[in-house]
Amino acid sequence: MSTVETVTNEPSLEPQATEVMTYREALRLALREELQRDEHVFIMGEEVGVFEGAYKVTAGLMAEFGAERVRDTPISEEGFVGAGVGAAMLGERPVVEIMTINFLLVAMDQVVNHAAKIGAMFGGQVRCPLVIRTPNGAGNQLTAQHSQSFEGWFASTPGLKVVAPATPADAKGLLKSAIRDEDPVLVVENLAIYKERGEVPLDPEFLTPIGLANVARRGSDITLVAHSYATVRALHVAERLARDHGVDAEVVDLRSLRPLDVDTVAESVAKTSRAVCIEEGWPSYGVTAELAARIQKACFDYLDAPVERVGMAEVPLPYAKQLELAAMPGEDRIEAAVLATLGLRA
Amino acid sequence: MEISKQTLSRLYEQMLLIRSFETASEREYKAALIGGYCHLSSGQEAATVGSTYALEADDRLITGYRCHGFALARGVPPEAVMAELFGRAGGCAHGRGGSMHLLDVGRGYFGGWGIVAGQLPIATGLALALVRQQRRQCVLCELGDGAVNMGAWHESLNLASVWQLPVVFLVMNNEYGMGTSVERASAVTDLHQRAAAYGMRSERIDGNDLPAVIEATSDLTAAARDDRTPSVLELVTYRFRGHSVADPGLSYRTTEEIAEHAKHDPLQRVRATLVAAGVSEDELNALAAEAEQRVLAAVEWARADAAPEVSELAKGMYAPGSAAQFAGMLAGAPFGERELVFAGGLGQ
Known part of the structure; x- marks a missing residue:
C-alpha cells in the first residue's frame, strides 16, 4: 500500500478528485x-x-x-x-x-x-x-x-x-x-x-459495487486470491516474488464475499493456471475452502497445480508474540505457499 | 372499562373465529395438509383479541410463533392465514413462512418469529424507528412466558427503558414454556415484576377477562404513544392444547388441570356477558356457526390455492436489482444452484 503524501489540497469538486487518507x-x-x-x-x-x-x-x-x-x-x-x-x-x-x-x-x-x-x-x-x-x-x-x-x-x-x-x-x-x-x-x-x-x-457519489472483485495487481504466473487485510499481505508478497524470484503474480481482491465474484477469479486462474487463496481466518470450512471448491470446478481444465490455501493456523490464538506471529498467515508463509505451488524452491 | 354490546359482540366473533381456526388447523395438520410446527392458541382468545383491539390502525404488532390468533385479530383474512399454513402461494407470507411466520405489513403486523425472544430486540427497533420518524404510534410485542428467561428480554427491556421507546411487551403467560411450568423456569413467577429491574411500568392481569385486557392494553399503549413510556403487560391465560399439534400436552399437566381451566373458557365468559346484556342464545349460536363457516371457506380456499412455483424458489431473498450483484457467483457454483436459485428469481 502506498504511503505517499497527500496529492491534492484543492477543494476540487471534480468527480476524479482524490485525497490520500x-x-x-x-x-x-x-x-x-x-x-x-x-x-x-x-x-x-x-x-x-x-x-x-x-x-x-x-x-x-x-x-x-x-x-x-x-x-x-x-x-x-x-x-x-x-x-x-x-x-x-x-x-x-x-x-x-x-x-x-x-x-x-x-x-x-x-x-x-x-x-x-x-x-x-x-x-x-x-x-x-x-x-x-x-x-x-x-x-x-x-x-x-x-x-x-x-x-x-x-x-x-x-x-x-x-x-x-x-x-x-x-x-x-x-x-x-x-x-x-x-x-x-x-x-x-x-x-x-x-x-x-x-x-x-472525494466524489460523494463514488460507490464500489457490491459483488465485483478487483484485479489489484496484474500478473501472469500465479493468482493470489484474498480479501481485506490478506489482500494487503498478498500485494506485499507479490512484490517480493517479483523482486526475489522473478515471479509475476496476479492478485485478485475479492472485495465482496457474498455475492462472491468467482468470474473474476476464474478468469485470472484460467490465465495463470495456479491459485493460492489467502485469508485471515481459519481455512477449514472458510472463505478459501469455498474459493478452492469453486476454482477447481470453474477452472478444472486450466489448473497445473492443486489450489493452495493459506490462513490462520487452526488453533485458538495464543498470547505470546512468537506464537501469535507463527499462527498468522504472514508474508513468509504466503510466499512459501506460492513458491511450492509453482514448484519452485524458496 | 365499559365496552359496548356491539363491540363485545364483534370481539366475540373474532374469538370464535380464532377458536374455529385453531380447531381446523389441528384437523388439517393431522390430515397432513399442514406441515412443520403448528402452535395453537385455543384458550388464549381473550388475551389475543383484547390486546390487539387496543391498537390503533397505524400501531405496529410483532409476535412470537403462536401467532394465528394475532394475525386474525389484526384483520388478516383467514384465507391468507390458512393458505400460509397450507404452504400456498396465496398465503400471507407467500408460502414461505408457514404457521410461525405470518405477516401483514399493510396491517402493521411485522411478523410471527420462531426463535424465543428473538422478536423483542426487533420490537425495540420498530419503536426506535417510530421515534425517529416522529410518529405518535406504538409497538405491541407479544411473547410467551418462556421468553422472559432469554437474554434478549433483558437487553430489550433495558434498551426500551434507557431510550424511552414506545413499546408494550405483552407477556402471554399460559403457564408453560413448552412443557416447563413457570414455577420450574422462573425465579420470580409474577413475571411482570421483572420490569422493575428496568424502572419500567408493568401490570399483571387475568388475560381471560376480555374487558380487563382491553383496559390495561389501552392504558399502556396510550402511555407508549403519548409519553414514549415502555411497559410490560402480563396476561395470565392458559392454552387448552399442547405446545404444538404434535404435543398432546399431557406429560407435564393433568387432564384435571386442563378440565379446570376449561371451566373458565374465555369464550364462555364473553358469551355469558353477552347473554346478560340481552343477546339471545340463538344469535350467539348463529355467530358460532358463522365463524365455523368462515373457517371452512378459508380451508377450501387454501386447498384450492396453488403451491408456490419452484421457479420462484429464491423470490424475495434479496432485494430487486440484486441479481446483477450475484452474476459473478454462478461460476463454479454447486450442482443445481443455477436452476434452483439463479433461475429461481435471485434478486429479481
Missing part, C-alpha cells in the same frame, strides 16, 4: 457523507459517540450530527443489532458498529436467524436495509477471544451480503454501497488495516 478516515468520510445525504441513516453501537469509537472510526460524528444520529448503546449486542433490524424494517438505515467481530457472536441470532431471513421468509414483502460494520483480525496479542475472523460464517448464510474492503477507496465505496443497499450487509473491516493509506475519491 487512511482506511479509517475513508470509512468516516463515507459515514459523514451518508449521514448528510439521508436523514434515515443513523449510527449506533458501543462507544461510537462520546468515546468517538473504540477504533476512532466515528470520531467527530456525534459532535457534527448529534447524539440521536450517533447513538451510544449499552453493551447489548443482541439487543441493539436487533434494534437495527427492527428500525430497518420500518425504513430507517441503521449502521450498527460492533466493536470487533468477536462480539458479533452474541448477536449471531439476530444476524443469521432474523436479519438474513426477512426477505425470503416473508415472501419479499418487507426488507431489512441494515448495515453492520465490524473489524476482524489478529496481531495485537489480543489472544484467543479477540483475534478472530468470522466473515466466512456470515458469508455462508443466504440472505446476507458480506463485503470486506482492502483499500481506503473501497472502504469508502463499499460502505456507501452497503448503506444504500436494500438488504442486510455485513461490512468486515480489520484492525491492522485501519492505518493503511491510499487515494480515496
Whole structure:
C-alpha cells in the first residue's frame, strides 16, 4: 500500500478528485457523507459517540450530527443489532458498529436467524436495509477471544451480503454501497488495516459495487486470491516474488464475499493456471475452502497445480508474540505457499 | 372499562373465529395438509383479541410463533392465514413462512418469529424507528412466558427503558414454556415484576377477562404513544392444547388441570356477558356457526390455492436489482444452484 503524501489540497469538486487518507478516515468520510445525504441513516453501537469509537472510526460524528444520529448503546449486542433490524424494517438505515467481530457472536441470532431471513421468509414483502460494520483480525496479542475472523460464517448464510474492503477507496465505496443497499450487509473491516493509506475519491457519489472483485495487481504466473487485510499481505508478497524470484503474480481482491465474484477469479486462474487463496481466518470450512471448491470446478481444465490455501493456523490464538506471529498467515508463509505451488524452491 | 354490546359482540366473533381456526388447523395438520410446527392458541382468545383491539390502525404488532390468533385479530383474512399454513402461494407470507411466520405489513403486523425472544430486540427497533420518524404510534410485542428467561428480554427491556421507546411487551403467560411450568423456569413467577429491574411500568392481569385486557392494553399503549413510556403487560391465560399439534400436552399437566381451566373458557365468559346484556342464545349460536363457516371457506380456499412455483424458489431473498450483484457467483457454483436459485428469481 502506498504511503505517499497527500496529492491534492484543492477543494476540487471534480468527480476524479482524490485525497490520500487512511482506511479509517475513508470509512468516516463515507459515514459523514451518508449521514448528510439521508436523514434515515443513523449510527449506533458501543462507544461510537462520546468515546468517538473504540477504533476512532466515528470520531467527530456525534459532535457534527448529534447524539440521536450517533447513538451510544449499552453493551447489548443482541439487543441493539436487533434494534437495527427492527428500525430497518420500518425504513430507517441503521449502521450498527460492533466493536470487533468477536462480539458479533452474541448477536449471531439476530444476524443469521432474523436479519438474513426477512426477505425470503416473508415472501419479499418487507426488507431489512441494515448495515453492520465490524473489524476482524489478529496481531495485537489480543489472544484467543479477540483475534478472530468470522466473515466466512456470515458469508455462508443466504440472505446476507458480506463485503470486506482492502483499500481506503473501497472502504469508502463499499460502505456507501452497503448503506444504500436494500438488504442486510455485513461490512468486515480489520484492525491492522485501519492505518493503511491510499487515494480515496472525494466524489460523494463514488460507490464500489457490491459483488465485483478487483484485479489489484496484474500478473501472469500465479493468482493470489484474498480479501481485506490478506489482500494487503498478498500485494506485499507479490512484490517480493517479483523482486526475489522473478515471479509475476496476479492478485485478485475479492472485495465482496457474498455475492462472491468467482468470474473474476476464474478468469485470472484460467490465465495463470495456479491459485493460492489467502485469508485471515481459519481455512477449514472458510472463505478459501469455498474459493478452492469453486476454482477447481470453474477452472478444472486450466489448473497445473492443486489450489493452495493459506490462513490462520487452526488453533485458538495464543498470547505470546512468537506464537501469535507463527499462527498468522504472514508474508513468509504466503510466499512459501506460492513458491511450492509453482514448484519452485524458496 | 365499559365496552359496548356491539363491540363485545364483534370481539366475540373474532374469538370464535380464532377458536374455529385453531380447531381446523389441528384437523388439517393431522390430515397432513399442514406441515412443520403448528402452535395453537385455543384458550388464549381473550388475551389475543383484547390486546390487539387496543391498537390503533397505524400501531405496529410483532409476535412470537403462536401467532394465528394475532394475525386474525389484526384483520388478516383467514384465507391468507390458512393458505400460509397450507404452504400456498396465496398465503400471507407467500408460502414461505408457514404457521410461525405470518405477516401483514399493510396491517402493521411485522411478523410471527420462531426463535424465543428473538422478536423483542426487533420490537425495540420498530419503536426506535417510530421515534425517529416522529410518529405518535406504538409497538405491541407479544411473547410467551418462556421468553422472559432469554437474554434478549433483558437487553430489550433495558434498551426500551434507557431510550424511552414506545413499546408494550405483552407477556402471554399460559403457564408453560413448552412443557416447563413457570414455577420450574422462573425465579420470580409474577413475571411482570421483572420490569422493575428496568424502572419500567408493568401490570399483571387475568388475560381471560376480555374487558380487563382491553383496559390495561389501552392504558399502556396510550402511555407508549403519548409519553414514549415502555411497559410490560402480563396476561395470565392458559392454552387448552399442547405446545404444538404434535404435543398432546399431557406429560407435564393433568387432564384435571386442563378440565379446570376449561371451566373458565374465555369464550364462555364473553358469551355469558353477552347473554346478560340481552343477546339471545340463538344469535350467539348463529355467530358460532358463522365463524365455523368462515373457517371452512378459508380451508377450501387454501386447498384450492396453488403451491408456490419452484421457479420462484429464491423470490424475495434479496432485494430487486440484486441479481446483477450475484452474476459473478454462478461460476463454479454447486450442482443445481443455477436452476434452483439463479433461475429461481435471485434478486429479481
